[in-house]
Amino acid sequence: MSNTDIVLEICGSAGEGTISSGEIFNRYISSIDFEIMSFDTYPSEIRGFGKCVAHSRFSTQKIFTPGKYTDILIALNDAHSISQLGHLKDTGVVIYDSKPPKYHEEDKSIVGWMEPGMISYGIPFNDLAQKAAGNSRGRNMVALGAVCALFGVDHEEFKNTIIQRYAKKKQIVIDNNVNSFVEGYNWANDNLTKIDSISFKKGKNKNEKESIIINGNQAVAKAAIDSELHLYAGYPITPATKIMEILSHELPKKNGIMLQTEDEISAIGNVLGAGFAGKRSMTATSGPGFALMTEFMGLSVMAQIPAVIVNSQRGGPSTGLPTKTEQSDFNAAVNGGTGDLPRFVIAPASVEECYDGTTLAFYLAEKYQTLVVILLDFFLSNSIRNIDEPTPPTEKMLNSNIAPNEKELKDYVRFKETKTGVSPRSIPGTPNGMYTTTGLENNERGKPQYDGKLHTKMSDMRYRKLNSALNDVPKPKWTGPKKDIDVGILSWGSSAGAAYEAATIANKNGHRVAVLSSLVVFPVNEVDLTKFCNESKQILIPELNYSGQYANFIASYINRPVERLNMVSGLPMASEDVLSKIDEMIAS
Amino acid sequence: MSNTDIVLEICGSAGEGTISSGEIFNRYISSIDFEIMSFDTYPSEIRGFGKCVAHSRFSTQKIFTPGKYTDILIALNDAHSISQLGHLKDTGVVIYDSKPPKYHEEDKSIVGWMEPGMISYGIPFNDLAQKAAGNSRGRNMVALGAVCALFGVDHEEFKNTIIQRYAKKKQIVIDNNVNSFVEGYNWANDNLTKIDSISFKKGKNKNEKESIIINGNQAVAKAAIDSELHLYAGYPITPATKIMEILSHELPKKNGIMLQTEDEISAIGNVLGAGFAGKRSMTATSGPGFALMTEFMGLSVMAQIPAVIVNSQRGGPSTGLPTKTEQSDFNAAVNGGTGDLPRFVIAPASVEECYDGTTLAFYLAEKYQTLVVILLDFFLSNSIRNIDEPTPPTEKMLNSNIAPNEKELKDYVRFKETKTGVSPRSIPGTPNGMYTTTGLENNERGKPQYDGKLHTKMSDMRYRKLNSALNDVPKPKWTGPKKDIDVGILSWGSSAGAAYEAATIANKNGHRVAVLSSLVVFPVNEVDLTKFCNESKQILIPELNYSGQYANFIASYINRPVERLNMVSGLPMASEDVLSKIDEMIAS
Amino acid sequence: MDNFKINYIDEMLDDVEKKDFLKYRTGELPTWCPGCGYFGITQSIVQSCNELNLKNEDICVASGIGCAGRFPVFMDVYGFHTLHGRSVPVASGMKLAREELTVFAIAGDGDIMGIGGGHLPHIARKNIDITLFLFDNSIYGLTKGQSSSTTPFEQTTNSHPFGNPDQPLKPVSLALSYGATFVARAFAGNVDQMTAIFKKGITHKGFSFIHILTPCVTFDKVNYTWKNLKANVEEIYDEFDHTNHTEAMRIAEKSRLYTGIFYHRYDVPSYQDYLKQK
Amino acid sequence: MDNFKINYIDEMLDDVEKKDFLKYRTGELPTWCPGCGYFGITQSIVQSCNELNLKNEDICVASGIGCAGRFPVFMDVYGFHTLHGRSVPVASGMKLAREELTVFAIAGDGDIMGIGGGHLPHIARKNIDITLFLFDNSIYGLTKGQSSSTTPFEQTTNSHPFGNPDQPLKPVSLALSYGATFVARAFAGNVDQMTAIFKKGITHKGFSFIHILTPCVTFDKVNYTWKNLKANVEEIYDEFDHTNHTEAMRIAEKSRLYTGIFYHRYDVPSYQDYLKQK
Numbered sequence A, B: 001m002s003n004t005d006i007v008l009e010i011c012g013s014a015g016e017g018t019i020s021s022g023e024i025f026n027r028y029i030s031s032i033d034f035e036i037m038s039f040d041t042y043p044s045e046i047r048g049f050g051k052c053v054a055h056s057r058f059s060t061q062k063i064f065t066p067g068k069y070t071d072i073l074i075a076l077n078d079a080h081s082i083s084q085l086g087h088l089k090d091t092g093v094v095i096y097d098s099k100p101p102k103y104h105e106e107d108k109s110i111v112g113w114m115e116p117g118m119i120s121y122g123i124p125f126n127d128l129a130q131k132a133a134g135n136s137r138g139r140n141m142v143a144l145g146a147v148c149a150l151f152g153v154d155h156e157e158f159k160n161t162i163i164q165r166y167a168k169k170k171q172i173v174i175d176n177n178v179n180s181f182v183e184g185y186n187w188a189n190d191n192l193t194k195i196d197s198i199s200f201k202k203g204k205n206k207n208e209k210e211s212i213i214i215n216g217n218q219a220v221a222k223a224a225i226d227s228e229l230h231l232y233a234g235y236p237i238t239p240a241t242k243i244m245e246i247l248s249h250e251l252p253k254k255n256g257i258m259l260q261t262e263d264e265i266s267a268i269g270n271v272l273g274a275g276f277a278g279k280r281s282m283t284a285t286s287g288p289g290f291a292l293m294t295e296f297m298g299l300s301v302m303a304q305i306p307a308v309i310v311n312s313q314r315g316g317p318s319t320g321l322p323t324k325t326e327q328s329d330f331n332a333a334v335n336g337g338t339g340d341l342p343r344f345v346i347a348p349a350s351v352e353e354c355y356d357g358t359t360l361a362f363y364l365a366e367k368y369q370t371l372v373v374i375l376l377d378f379f380l381s382n383s384i385r386n387i388d389e390p391t392p393p394t395e396k397m398l399n400s401n402i403a404p405n406e407k408e409l410k411d412y413v414r415f416k417e418t419k420t421g422v423s424p425r426s427i428p429g430t431p432n433g434m435y436t437t438t439g440l441e442n443n444e445r446g447k448p449q450y451d452g453k454l455h456t457k458m459s460d461m462r463y464r465k466l467n468s469a470l471n472d473v474p475k476p477k478w479t480g481p482k483k484d485i486d487v488g489i490l491s492w493g494s495s496a497g498a499a500y501e502a503a504t505i506a507n508k509n510g511h512r513v514a515v516l517s518s519l520v521v522f523p524v525n526e527v528d529l530t531k532f533c534n535e536s537k538q539i540l541i542p543e544l545n546y547s548g549q550y551a552n553f554i555a556s557y558i559n560r561p562v563e564r565l566n567m568v569s570g571l572p573m574a575s576e577d578v579l580s581k582i583d584e585m586i587a588s
Numbered sequence C, D: 001m002d003n004f005k006i007n008y009i010d011e012m013l014d015d016v017e018k019k020d021f022l023k024y025r026t027g028e029l030p031t032w033c034p035g036c037g038y039f040g041i042t043q044s045i046v047q048s049c050n051e052l053n054l055k056n057e058d059i060c061v062a063s064g065i066g067c068a069g070r071f072p073v074f075m076d077v078y079g080f081h082t083l084h085g086r087s088v089p090v091a092s093g094m095k096l097a098r099e100e101l102t103v104f105a106i107a108g109d110g111d112i113m114g115i116g117g118g119h120l121p122h123i124a125r126k127n128i129d130i131t132l133f134l135f136d137n138s139i140y141g142l143t144k145g146q147s148s149s150t151t152p153f154e155q156t157t158n159s160h161p162f163g164n165p166d167q168p169l170k171p172v173s174l175a176l177s178y179g180a181t182f183v184a185r186a187f188a189g190n191v192d193q194m195t196a197i198f199k200k201g202i203t204h205k206g207f208s209f210i211h212i213l214t215p216c217v218t219f220d221k222v223n224y225t226w227k228n229l230k231a232n233v234e235e236i237y238d239e240f241d242h243t244n245h246t247e248a249m250r251i252a253e254k255s256r257l258y259t260g261i262f263y264h265r266y267d268v269p270s271y272q273d274y275l276k277q278k
């Protein structure tokens, strides 16, 4: 069986069912065992008639990026869709409304903008929807019907997916959608002559595990629930709001609490309060809210109280580009805050890692009594994948606080020096475990004290925790050749996907390209990093920010020049971008 | 004439006039043309009977540090003073109260703690003060009288300094102080036999310029007034509060306003508002307050509105060590905030540079329409020097906003692309100059817009400003040999003083040690930095923080390993510390 | 839908030209939803400036983030779209810098009752001479329908699918207890009254707090709708004594939504006047 | 002076032992100035805990930064000395995590009327079951005598050498207009009344706001001194109806410093009770 790897886009106005038809398509395509990666774009204005795009890539191979070039474009609205032609493949397919509702005629038709070589199928979406349901709402379903007819998809199974999607709606809604779908399917079968060569019937045979369709925000929320989150405290902000909204549904079912606070300062304050009291707690935000949490981040570290913050990055600085993706809060996550401020920073590279990174975060925060920042980005938050049902946290991960034993409680010394830097922490309610913690420098009993020797010792303790934890976290992932590497890519966060794909292609092309990426970006596993760099003739650091934040950061560990690939286009990094940089480096 | 270089300390309880006697001593010693550097330590508790130390070094040479070892210790309180013996020189002198008030007898006398070789002079401070004024308040003046007698100081002139100091007080206060002083002087002359070899009559011949005694906070406040500051908005926090308190006196005289805000967020918000409206404005804070300003820092940069923030660093992280000095907010100043966030960071190395750095800050903020952070620290804020009357800002520096000309106002494009990155900025009240600025990414007219090309271009503009400014700021100071350098010290902020002194000694010892330090620590002058590093066999970076923040930062510019000297003792760096590190590096 | 949009815009533009609406407006078309109460408020602000003969270049506007916060983007004045919750300190700085300018702060209910609520007591007690327009739609509009500090108890929102557990704040009561010297409430559906109130607020020497009831037609279909608001607002009776703080407090606590001027104190010098008189 | 210190401490220690003061105290001696009102407040809090039979391990205290903020450092309970202005959100998180604990927030006037003032409306309207002790000395103590949000108008302070230009806030009025369900005022010089009030506040199910008048003997020698406070406090008359919000508001606005319980509403469920009942 040959490989299938297709990008399909549905583009329309808000209100035309663009996103929901993409969702149905993903569900179906996932059910026939394709690997999918999907990404929706909403208008940045609140309302109006802004452009929506449901972008899906599906493949029989493992994929890591949503794909830069489109195979099939479904234009629910010509005006909006024209600009999508810019990344349609040279022989790509456009499916459009041949008889759009009146208001479309003012726009030039998309057909006029297509390049020679592209293939178009005109279908009267509107007429068929009217026929099926008496209104134009079902245009999106007509289009899906045509897709089934054109590309050999089992339309009965697809129909079932539609029925499932609307199962909770009134029967009339289900009927209208299904009828529109059938109209589209039949019309296309009867009237269109296929002139492209695309088809997709069935994906690879997947393994046995249950698979779920989920985006990064959902994965974080699910992981939090599975990690026995008790209190979510947060304040709405794009692209993190959804985490809060999901948890506002889920937490009450588990006797947990979703607290909407007056601002982000209060949110992180509540998180620390709950952490102090011994319950798992988190908040999620984006750049502006993260900035407001800066002072409390320091307190978490100094007072040694667990706290988990998700920062889903968007374009910056300041309010920036709220609906665009970027990786420009690395500095803020790793070095934000005043004073010498160790903390953990976790940067998932995929939806799967959003789950694993979150369960890890709760484990680390509690065990090491400190701050853990999880760096997502707009793309990861909204990137939809079908993944295997993730592995829930183990018992050990769920109960990671190191409590004082009875002997220690006899004369309890809360911040007693230890080899690991972690001192047993008693939880309120524990008799004889009383102590006071503070953001002031303090001695082993928690008393504020400022002498130089003590400050040196306590600083040491705070940093020592990080080193102790290095054995407790997944090692960096090294993919590709283990030695004689032409280009070694140090990658982080969501752009790692593009690095993997580019490296795979480059290796097929006969080059030796490897990728090192780590779920935990701080602290740094210097042993592996050094080994990787020693084997690499050149180092490349691709990232979605302007100033090369990770590249600057890593310099003090490797002390050698690196090549940088920095992009601030607001889009996820594409494998093509990384590949051409690799080629350039190898050629020079 | 041989060189004089002496460290004198006065140590007592709060309420014993420790700090004020130090102040009088400094005034006098400055008036006889010694170079002085002084530093007061207060108790960290609000009240009570905490320890105060007035530490002064004075010299016929240029000095850069307050000196680590003491020559003369005046013990107003034995209990507190005992621990000061730890850094008294082997042959140092102690002047103590031989008949302390009753409550002193419970403590062991300081004499019992002195090492052999140290010299002590017991004087009945209390009795003499009682005799002079009927109470023990004048004990500190008795001690100063004894100092004059012992070390050959002109007691008439000294007496005049005392009179001047209390000129605004009631006559009885002046009399009591003077009489106590005279008692001390006479008693010491009559009863003591000098067995040490210290004397100081007159310093070097200074140049003509008027000299003033001033600490870092005062220098900042003075520079702000001279820079035509209109609005100071701030919130009290150690060690920056004094800047606010000084300006609350000075600004009203100039029709300026000192606004005490409800928090630091409001303070920096007011600064931006005034900046937008075309007036010079600033705030001053320390770590916790600086953390709260993080979000607004991003707005200043993105919206292109001038803002000056002084951050006087104290021990961190979190509330930390409010009364100890540290250089651990480098990360926060240079990389704090979310997104790619260029800004200027100025780090004065001395009281003189506090003045110059502040006038420069206002110039840069206004000209480049952006954020300028001035990094002081507890030590610099409170470090007292006698310096030449500083050079006030020039006309050019005072009027640095680039306004649009009439032609530009015809069709005003606020954020028009320019080579320098700076677009002419119109000030409210200017007809046809209306525009709206925002923290969102925006096009040249200020309209929020998020496309990738625009974001790339505008990011470029924001960073381009910094490069343009490199010719507009003082070049890094390179002291010592220009080539074949054994150890090249990259130094910043207040620890540069120790680097200078250590380098001078090392060079005398036949090594080749040079120092590169820059008033502007960000952006980096890469040309000079590279030249310096290329000439240096080894690089040393000494700084008062735990994690080596500047060393980490500089790594991405120089891509080679550096030696680090990190101290978090809460004390300023001493030349001895740097010197022994140099020796170690050269030996290895 | 698109032709609806076009007609709608044409209509607006006509209206706009008639009322000299464009004098203080840029070419930027507001990104607000059709039917949003913010159009009417904008119109009233423009009309007030016009009737007060303010020059464009002498108006400074600081706004927060939110649908309301977008206001200055559409205006041809000196505008600063600041941060969420921070219009007030920025407006304060503008006024303290340049007393001769007319300074507005624009805020949503999330903006100034929630995240920026800490600034309000202080601008009021300092009596800095700015006018705060609170666009209160009792919801977070821009982030798509979460509860705000003024969302009614038990209302279902995107952040509280089982009902809002928090009691709403009462902006007018708060402003009164903070010592604001001008406190009024307006309704986005009554342009004439709004304009009258705005003009008084703008000319008041000191801090003016104007609470404006306005519907979010997109995210609140239940409580503060046009219909419900219309049914519940009531103009404060003519004889009302605007200098009686206790009375103002009393009617502010009522569930009836009184509109008009609650409190207006003439005898307290503004912050800058006070400093000058010393 | 040192022998004065020693005598003073001995005296305190005697007193302390007599009243079982030490039960909730660590060995740490408070760093407060002799004569500071905070000693009396601490004593009353301890006494209240004692009389209510609270176990040390079941008490959680979150404090801000300031002289007041140091409180938990001297206490043998679960204490968290947080950030300036942030005792309230941290205390809130403690309670939401562990409903069975007794949670106190300790704040200075700078702490919770100034920098942390934005949290107050929300803890009140949410009615989260913590007790807030506001140590109001109308000055910034720890940073040595700058104006706070409750410093009287025109008072000379270290930040306002020519007199404070800002009108003071009225903490009790604010708490009332925020919808707090328990609002009281106490005076640090009256330990018995304080203890009675504290016990009511601690046992109240919901948010309790306790405004405590206390002198800063070091930085305010003019206004809120022991002498002036004693002369100006007056206990609320016995017949006062604690459920009458309007009356509470009225007497809160008076310049006379009433002490006692202004408002106590029994019928509003606490945040967590409300969530459970759904």
Ligand SMILES: Cc1ncc(C[n+]2csc(CCOP(=O)(O)OP(=O)(O)O)c2C)c(N)n1
Pocket (backbone or CB within 6 Å): A235, A236, A237, A238, A264, A288, A289, A292, A319, C065, C066, C067, C068, C069, C083, C084, C107, C108, C109, C110, C111, C112, C135, C137, C139, C140, C141, C142, C143, C148
């Ligand atoms: C610090 C910060 N937190 C959160 C956000 C996200 N945000 C933008 S607007 C908004 C709420 C808007 O509500 P409101 O102030 O009522 O204005 P409206 O949109 O209703 O006019 C939020 C939460 C932000 N921009 N900055």
Ligand SMILES: Cc1ncc(C[n+]2csc(CCOP(=O)(O)OP(=O)(O)O)c2C)c(N)n1
Pocket (backbone or CB within 6 Å): B235, B236, B237, B238, B264, B288, B289, B292, B319, D065, D066, D067, D068, D069, D083, D084, D107, D108, D109, D110, D111, D112, D135, D137, D139, D140, D141, D142, D143, D148
């Ligand atoms: C963010 C921040 N800003 C400023 C400070 C400095 N600071 C510490 S305590 C304090 C004021 C204390 O006043 P108050 O809250 O009234 O408490 P008091 O000392 O009077 O008991 C200030 C400004 C700080 N620690 N953190």
Ligand code: SF4
Pocket (backbone or CB within 6 Å): A046, A047, C031, C032, C033, C035, C036, C037, C038, C067, C068, C137, C141, C142, C215, C216, C217, C218, C219
């Ligand atoms: S979302 Fe609501 S507030 Fe925002 S523009 Fe639309 S109707 Fe107005």
Ligand code: SF4
Pocket (backbone or CB within 6 Å): B046, B047, D031, D032, D033, D035, D036, D037, D038, D067, D068, D137, D141, D142, D215, D216, D217, D218, D219
């Ligand atoms: S400074 Fe004032 S508040 Fe602080 S301990 Fe002393 S008297 Fe009390």
Ligand SMILES: [Mg+2]
Pocket (backbone or CB within 6 Å): C066, C108, C109, C110, C135, C136, C137, C138, C139, C140, C141, C148
């Ligand atoms: Mg709103």
Ligand SMILES: [Mg+2]
Pocket (backbone or CB within 6 Å): D066, D108, D109, D110, D135, D136, D137, D138, D139, D140, D141, D148
């Ligand atoms: Mg106070």
